Amino acid sequence: MILIQDGYMIDPKSGKEGNFDILIDGDKIVKIAEKIEPKGKVTRINAEGLLVAPGLVDVHVHFRDPGFTAKEDINTGAAAAAKGGVTTVVLMANTKPTVDSEETLKYILDKGAKTGIHVTTCANVTMGMQGKQLTDMKKLAAAGAVGFTDDGVPLLDAELVRRAMEISAELDMPISFHEEDPKYIENNGVNRGKASEHYGIGGSSREAEIALVERDLKLAEETGACIDIQHISSKEAVELVRQAKKRCSNIHAEATPHHFTLTEDAVIKYGTLAKMNPPLREEEDRQAVIRGLVDGTIDMIATDHAPHTAEEKAKPITEAPSGITGLETSLALGITELVDAGYLTMKQLLRLMSTNPAAMYHLDAxxxxxxxxxxxxxxDTAAEFIPEQYASKATNTPFTGWKLKGEVKKTICGGKMVYEA
Structure with a gap:
C-alpha cells in the first residue's frame, strides 16, 4: 500500500479539492480522506506543499515505434511521459508499418504494456495512410485500438471521410483529423507570412486548415461521429469549432502547448526547432487558441510529441522534418503560460490535460x-526549472533553456512509482 499524506488534492472530474490523504492498494485508490491511518505495511509519501493530481492523459503522441526508433521508441517515449506526469498516452498511427493491421497494433500494445504507463494507440483510417481504402475499422477496434486517425496526412476524399465517420459513429469511437489541405501549402511547417518571407519560401497558408476544418465539422454534424480537430492553429478554425459545438456535442478540438505559447517569430528565432505542422501562426491566432481553451471551444491540451534526430533537424528549413517534443514540458508550459498568466485555474488546466481527453477516448483515467x-x-507548482536533460531520445524543442514553473516530483501509475525527480 502507498499513503500520500498532507498534499493539496485537485480532482478535475468531480471538482473536489483540498487537503486530503490518498491511500493506494494495488492499482486502485481505496480511500481519500482528510486523515488516514492505515493498518499494516504502508509506504508513506510526504506530499506537504505539493499538488496531488490525476496522471495526465495525452491523446496525441508519436513514439515512432515500429519503424523510426532512432527518433524514439515505446520505452523511451514512456519514460518521457512519466517524467512529464503523463500516465496515459494515445499513440498516433503513422509508424512503419502503419497501424492498419492487427499485427502492428498487437506489437505496440504488447510492448506498451511493459513500460509502466498506460500505452494505448489509434489505428489508421486508411490502408498505408494512402487516403484511398478504409482499414477494417471494426476489426481494429476489436483488437484494441481506441480511435482512428491518419495524423500526419490530411484526408482529402470527402466521401471516404464520410464513410469513416459513419463507421466510427457506429463503433462509438473518436476519429481525429490532421487538417492541412496541401493545395494551400508550398513548403509546409512555416506560416505563410512573416516567417515564410524571412526564409524566402512559400509556407503554409491558414486556408489550408480552415478549408478542411469547415468540411469535417459539416460531415460530423451530418453523421453524428465523435471527431477531434487536432493541433488547432488558426483563429478562424477556432471560431468554426466554437459555432459547430453549439449545434453538435460530438465535436472536440485539441491545442498544443507550442500553439498557445509561441508565434511564427519563434521559427525565425529557433529555426527548424520551431518548425511544425500545422505551423506556428500570428499573435492573434495564439490569443484565439487561448480564448478557445478558456471558454471550452478547445477542450483538450495534447502535445503532438514528435521526436526527430538531431541530424534531421540540422537540415535546411525546407528539408528538416516538422515537429517538436513535448511530453516533458507540457504541464509546466500550461502552468507558466495559462495558470500563472491568469487565463485558467489549476483545476481547469488539469481538466484539459486529463479528464476531458480521457472522456473522449472512453478511458478510465x-x-x-x-x-x-x-x-x-x-x-511542485512553485518550483522553477530549466529543461536541459530529457528522458526522450530526442531534444528537438525550442523550450530547452527556458525557465518554466511547475515541476513533476513523482509519478505513480497503476499503483507503482514510475518517476521520481
Missing amino acids: GYLAEGGPADVILI
Missing part, C-alpha cells in the same frame, strides 16, 4: 476517486 485508478502525480 484522468480523475481521483475511491475505486478509481491509482494514477497520481505530485507537482
Whole structure:
C-alpha cells in the first residue's frame, strides 16, 4: 500500500479539492480522506506543499515505434511521459508499418504494456495512410485500438471521410483529423507570412486548415461521429469549432502547448526547432487558441510529441522534418503560460490535460476517486526549472533553456512509482 499524506488534492472530474490523504492498494485508490491511518505495511509519501493530481492523459503522441526508433521508441517515449506526469498516452498511427493491421497494433500494445504507463494507440483510417481504402475499422477496434486517425496526412476524399465517420459513429469511437489541405501549402511547417518571407519560401497558408476544418465539422454534424480537430492553429478554425459545438456535442478540438505559447517569430528565432505542422501562426491566432481553451471551444491540451534526430533537424528549413517534443514540458508550459498568466485555474488546466481527453477516448483515467485508478502525480507548482536533460531520445524543442514553473516530483501509475525527480 502507498499513503500520500498532507498534499493539496485537485480532482478535475468531480471538482473536489483540498487537503486530503490518498491511500493506494494495488492499482486502485481505496480511500481519500482528510486523515488516514492505515493498518499494516504502508509506504508513506510526504506530499506537504505539493499538488496531488490525476496522471495526465495525452491523446496525441508519436513514439515512432515500429519503424523510426532512432527518433524514439515505446520505452523511451514512456519514460518521457512519466517524467512529464503523463500516465496515459494515445499513440498516433503513422509508424512503419502503419497501424492498419492487427499485427502492428498487437506489437505496440504488447510492448506498451511493459513500460509502466498506460500505452494505448489509434489505428489508421486508411490502408498505408494512402487516403484511398478504409482499414477494417471494426476489426481494429476489436483488437484494441481506441480511435482512428491518419495524423500526419490530411484526408482529402470527402466521401471516404464520410464513410469513416459513419463507421466510427457506429463503433462509438473518436476519429481525429490532421487538417492541412496541401493545395494551400508550398513548403509546409512555416506560416505563410512573416516567417515564410524571412526564409524566402512559400509556407503554409491558414486556408489550408480552415478549408478542411469547415468540411469535417459539416460531415460530423451530418453523421453524428465523435471527431477531434487536432493541433488547432488558426483563429478562424477556432471560431468554426466554437459555432459547430453549439449545434453538435460530438465535436472536440485539441491545442498544443507550442500553439498557445509561441508565434511564427519563434521559427525565425529557433529555426527548424520551431518548425511544425500545422505551423506556428500570428499573435492573434495564439490569443484565439487561448480564448478557445478558456471558454471550452478547445477542450483538450495534447502535445503532438514528435521526436526527430538531431541530424534531421540540422537540415535546411525546407528539408528538416516538422515537429517538436513535448511530453516533458507540457504541464509546466500550461502552468507558466495559462495558470500563472491568469487565463485558467489549476483545476481547469488539469481538466484539459486529463479528464476531458480521457472522456473522449472512453478511458478510465484522468480523475481521483475511491475505486478509481491509482494514477497520481505530485507537482511542485512553485518550483522553477530549466529543461536541459530529457528522458526522450530526442531534444528537438525550442523550450530547452527556458525557465518554466511547475515541476513533476513523482509519478505513480497503476499503483507503482514510475518517476521520481
